[in-house]
Amino acid sequence: MIRVLVLALAWALSGVAGSAEQIPFDETWKEQGFLRLFSNEYTLQGARMGVVSDGTISVIWRPIDAKLGQARTASWNWRVDQSVVATDLTKKGGDDRNLAIYFVFVDAETAQKLTRKTARKLLRSPSTRGLVYxxxxxxxxxTAHPSPYNDALSVKILRGVGTGSFSETIDLAADFQRAFGQAPEVLVGVAITADSDDTDGRIAAEISNFQIK
Known part of the structure; x- marks a missing residue:
């Protein structure tokens, strides 16, 4: 227990309290495909990322620097020009959605040991918890509920189906406390997905000005 507390303190001191950082859409983001499906198209443009999903699904993942491990809020702009139809996200299968943004947390001790290069390995860790917007x-x-695919992921609906352009600001700490009954520890990565394979729909979207602090 003492070792865990020491590691948590070290992570807390590794960043500047209250600092904010814009997360660029650059080569640091890596696509995590699904073997049986075709991948989405991601266009990385620095301050923004375009996404086209045409009957496809995949995840694009970015590890978070240790200095931002204690981040507790996030904000971004997003736009959808083509939307899939409404689906029931509480059930496996048939659960397409325009965009989903994942924030992945682990405990301080696990953060010291795990590689952050792939989302799949992190999600296999029993200490991993994630918030999905x-x-x-x-x-x-x-509406918020556990993911039907993994109880360690909590899903929250920010926008219904349809097109438009919006700005979001979220409280990661409050949402984590609500979902898991405790404060979050170390943020280790973020991921974005567009999902149109079940309904054979098409999504054209964009995310920009992505910041965490």
């Missing part, structure tokens, strides 16, 4: 689904805006 979604544009899509048939549920009411603000």
């Amino acid at each position: 979604i544009w899509g689904g048939a549920q009411t805006r603000g």
Whole structure:
């Protein structure tokens, strides 16, 4: 227990309290495909990223620097020009959504040991917890529930299906406490996905000005 507390303190001191950083869309982002499916198209343009999903699904992943491990809020702009239809995101299968942004946390001791290069390895760790913010689904805006694929992921609907352009600011600490009954520890990565394979739909979208602090 003492060792865990010491490691947590070390991570906390590794960053500047209250500092904010814009997360660039650059070569640091790596696509994590699914073997049986075709991949989405991601266009990395520095301050923004375009996404086209045409009957496809994949995840693009970025590890977070240790100095931002204690980040507790995030903000971004997102736009959808083509949308999939509404689906039930509480059930496996048939659960397409326009965009989903994942924030992945682990405990301080695990953060020292795990590689952050792939999302799949992190998600296999028993200490991993994730918050998923979604544009899509048939549920009411603000609805939150466990992912049907993994109880360690908590899903929150920020926007329903349809097109438009919006700015979001989220409280990671409050949402984590609500979902898991405890404060988050170390943020180790973020991921973005667009999902149109189940309904054979098409998504054209963009995310920009992505910041965490």
